[in-house]
Amino acid sequence: MILEVKDLEVYYGSIRALQGISFYVQKGEIVTLIGANGAGKSTTLRTISGLLTPRRGEIFFQGQKITRMPAHQIVRMGISHVPEGRQIFPNLTVMENLLMGAYTRRNRSEIQESLEEVLNRFPRLRERAKQLAGTLSGGEQQMLAMGRGLMSKPTLLILDEPSMGLSPLLVEEIFEIIKSINQQGTTVLLVEQNAFMALQVAHRAYVLETGRIVLSGMSAEVQANPQIRSAYLGEVEA
Amino acid sequence: MEHFLEQVLNGLQLGLMYALIALGYTMVYGVVQLINFAHGDVFMVGAFLGYFGFAVWGLPLPVAILTAMVTCALLGVIIERVAYRPLRYAPKIAALISAIGVSLFLEYFSSLKFVFGPNYRVVPRPFPEVHWEIAGLSVTNIQVIVFVVVLLMLILLQLLIYRTKTGMAMRTVAVDHNAARLMGVNVDTTISITFAIGSAFAALGGVLYAIAYPQIHPFMGIMPGLKAFTAAVLGGIGIIPGAVLGALIMGQIETLTSAYISSQLRDAIAFAILILVLLFRPTGLLGRTETEKV
Ligand SMILES: Nc1ncnc2c1ncn2[C@@H]1O[C@H](COP(=O)(O)OP(=O)(O)OP(=O)(O)O)[C@@H](O)[C@H]1O
Ligand SMILES: [Mg+2]
Numbered sequence: 001m002i003l004e005v006k007d008l009e010v011y012y013g014s015i016r017a018l019q020g021i022s023f024y025v026q027k028g029e030i031v032t033l034i035g036a037n038g039a040g041k042s043t044t045l046r047t048i049s050g051l052l053t054p055r056r057g058e059i060f061f062q063g064q065k066i067t068r069m070p071a072h073q074i075v076r077m078g079i080s081h082v083p084e085g086r087q088i089f090p091n092l093t094v095m096e097n098l099l100m101g102a103y104t105r106r107n108r109s110e111i112q113e114s115l116e117e118v119l120n121r122f123p124r125l126r127e128r129a130k131q132l133a134g135t136l137s138g139g140e141q142q143m144l145a146m147g148r149g150l151m152s153k154p155t156l157l158i159l160d161e162p163s164m165g166l167s168p169l170l171v172e173e174i175f176e177i178i179k180s181i182n183q184q185g186t187t188v189l190l191v192e193q194n195a196f197m198a199l200q201v202a203h204r205a206y207v208l209e210t211g212r213i214v215l216s217g218m219s220a221e222v223q224a225n226p227q228i229r230s231a232y233l234g235e236v237e238a
Numbered sequence: 239m240e241h242f243l244e245q246v247l248n249g250l251q252l253g254l255m256y257a258l259i260a261l262g263y264t265m266v267y268g269v270v271q272l273i274n275f276a277h278g279d280v281f282m283v284g285a286f287l288g289y290f291g292f293a294v295w296g297l298p299l300p301v302a303i304l305t306a307m308v309t310c311a312l313l314g315v316i317i318e319r320v321a322y323r324p325l326r327y328a329p330k331i332a333a334l335i336s337a338i339g340v341s342l343f344l345e346y347f348s349s350l351k352f353v354f355g356p357n358y359r360v361v362p363r364p365f366p367e368v369h370w371e372i373a374g375l376s377v378t379n380i381q382v383i384v385f386v387v388v389l390l391m392l393i394l395l396q397l398l399i400y401r402t403k404t405g406m407a408m409r410t411v412a413v414d415h416n417a418a419r420l421m422g423v424n425v426d427t428t429i430s431i432t433f434a435i436g437s438a439f440a441a442l443g444g445v446l447y448a449i450a451y452p453q454i455h456p457f458m459g460i461m462p463g464l465k466a467f468t469a470a471v472l473g474g475i476g477i478i479p480g481a482v483l484g485a486l487i488m489g490q491i492e493t494l495t496s497a498y499i500s501s502q503l504r505d506a507i508a509f510a511i512l513i514l515v516l517l518f519r520p521t522g523l524l525g526r527t528e529t530e531k532v
Contacts, residue, residue: 051416071419080420087417089410100410103403104422152422 001060002027002156002187003048008057010040010047017043019211020057025156030178030188032198032219034232035208041191042084044208045160048189049081050074062155076104080154084161084191086145090134094125097133097144101151111151118147121177139170146177150186157181158189163197175201195232199223207232243375245497246490251381251450253489254388258443259466260473260481261395262314262436268412268476269432270326275337276317277440278463279344282456284310284441285448286354292364299364303445307438314437315430323426348456361452380450387446391439392482398435399478408432412476461505465492468512474522483523 003025010018018040025031033041046052048059050071059067066074075081080101089097098118102111119126122143128136133144142162149157159178163171175197182188182201192198199205205222207215215222222228259281266274284306291302321340325333349356368379399405410418411428419425447462448454469488473480491511495504515523 049420051419070424071416072422072424075420075422083417083420087414087420089413089417091413092406092409096406100406100421103407148421 001025002062003189004058004060005044005048006058006060008044008047008059009055010043010052011055012043017211018047018054021208021211021213022057023206023213023216025187025189027187028182028185029204030182030190030202032190032192032202032205033208034192034195034198034205036231037193038210039208040211041208042160043211045081045083045158045189045191048074049079049158051081075152078152078155079158080149080152080156081158082145082149082160082162084164086141088133088136088141088144088148090132092133093130094133094136094144095129097148098125098151101148104152110153114151114153118150121150121180122147139166142166142170142174143177146174150181154186156187156189158191160191161193162190163192163194171197195228241497245493247375247377247381249490249493250486251384251489252493253486254384255443255447255450256462256466256469256488257482257485258388258391258439258446259462260470260485261478262440263467263470264473264475264478264481265408265432265436267470268478269408269429270322270333271476272322272330272333273337273467273475274317274322274433274436275334275463276321276340276344277436278459278461278466279341279348280310280314280317280437280459281440281444281447281462281466282348282454282459283313283344284437284444285454285458286348286444286456287441288445289359289361289448289454293362302364303442306441306445310441310444311434311438314433314440317437318430318433323429345456345459354456356456358453358455361448361454363452364449384446384450387442391442395435395439395478404428404431465508468509472512472515472522474525477522477524480522480524 001024005024006022007020008018008022009016009020021044033044035041043052047054050069053068057067058065061077061079064077066077089100092100098115102114105111124140125144125147128140133141136144146159146162162174162178166174171194178188178190179201190198190202199219199222202219205216205219206213207222207228215225215228259277262277263274266272287306287309288302291297291305292299297305317340321336322333325336348354370377399408407418407423407428408431410421410423411425415425465488466485469484470481471484472487473482473484488508491508492504495507499507519525
């Protein structure tokens with residue numbers, strides 16, 4: 001088990017955004033969290049990566065408790081979180097953004113190696129390496145955010161809505177990239193609005209509704225569930 | 239004409255000292271979006287420590303300057319830790335009130351007899367003033383020293399911000415604390431470093447100021463502080479080259495106004511120009527009105 005979340009309860013002030021959720025991710029998997037707007041998906045991810053502190057519950061990463069560990073240390077443990085809305089640094093060049101992704105690493109030749117890998121995976125970024133990241137298009141910014149996330153050489157890559165606002169063609173491309181990142185050994189925890197695509201690439205899925213997990217299982221099972229089909233996959237119940 | 243050029247040189251000297259202070263305002267604003275109103279008082283503490291260093295304790299001038307810079311760096315870090323950090327994610331007005339409190343505290347605490355004392359002190363020259371005639375212009379060694387030292391500091395700062403990992407971390411913290419944290423940046427440490435650098439610069443400015451305008455007192459930081467703050471806003475708060483540009487402009491306006499219009503109108507005109515610039519360019523001279531990409 002690479003990630004284990006137990007009874008997580010998270011509040012924003014007096015609002016209980018997560019009402020005690022538990023789930024796990026195994027090594028090598030792509031696991032997806034799906035759910036409607038405001039269900040608590042991003043809150044879950046932000047709590048795992050240390051940006052939010054849970055009121056109750058525990059998070060274990062590779063057997064080690066990381067609950068309440070500061071975010072900047074959690075990155076060093078091997079978790080990389082590509083946040084919702086990309087959050088690239090617009091005032092830094094594309095290259096500097098990528099190097100920021102490797103902020104926790106020291107070995108220059110290894111960083112260079114990762115940089116080559118990322119630039120090969122996202123050739124568009126190589127062309128724009130010297131450009132300020134704020135001038136990139138939405139799709140390029142998403143690639144930069146993912147590339148930056150990979151620069152820390154994470155064991156677990158957390159992606160929050162990587163397909164948001166992208167054209168259908170780019171969405172396909174992003175999901176292909178997620179698949180290939182996973183096949184090369186990185187475990188992925190994926191949050192998506194685009195439940196259809198997410199269920200296509202993920203091995204397992206959890207469905208979140210107002211801060212609770214209401215359904216879980218293999219992607220195929222979840223996809224076959226009639227309620228899910230009507231609520232998230234845009235199909236009308238017969 | 240020579241007279242005019244000499245005034246420009248005087249304005250340059252003043253502007254460079256404002257630049258040292260303005261950088262602290264703008265750097266701190268960059269990482270925490272807060273106007274550190276105690277910054278002018280850190281400048282004052284720097285001036286006093288420099289004075290004590292070379293005039294009272296008999297330290298060599300460079301050592302006195304370094305002592306002032308290091309002590310003020312520490313002071314800046316403590317101010318942030320005690321007065322600003324607990325309020326960092328509270329409404330801005332809370333931190334602003336806290337900043338004014340720290341400022342008043344430093345001024346009145348320094349005025350106590352067993353601290354710096356309430357009186358003006360005359361600063362003896364740490365070295366004799368020398369006048370040179372260069373192409374018909376009278377240039378002093380103090381002007382040359384200020385010019386060289388400030389230029390050196392600006393280059394060092396530029397290298398730090400654009401060529402080191404710490405500088406890159408500072409630039410990411412300026413964008414978004416959480417995004418920086420996700421990269422592994424310790425935001426608290428980065429903010430402390432920013433306060434340390436800004437305060438050390440203010441201290442250096444303070445010592446140079448005390449050498450150039452040799453009279454110091456516990457409230458001496460207010461006016462230069464306000465002017466430097468104005469300069470930072472004029473150039474575009476949060477933008478480092480903007481602070482330098484704004485400070486150089488402020489120095490010229492002040493000096494030329496005193497020389498050709500009236501020294502009594504000096505401050506009024508300086509601030510009036512600020513108001514005008516802000517009316518027409520609210521983001522400052524180098525500020526961009528950025529439209530965020532989604
Ligand atoms: N900073 C905040 N302050 C207060 N409430 C918040 C905050 N962020 C999120 N919430 C609330 O917490 C709940 C969960 O939000 P969250 O962002 O985790 O949802 P989500 O599943 O990621 O939604 P989306 O698909 O729209 O991104 C929502 O009701 C939201 O309004
Ligand atoms: Mg979300």
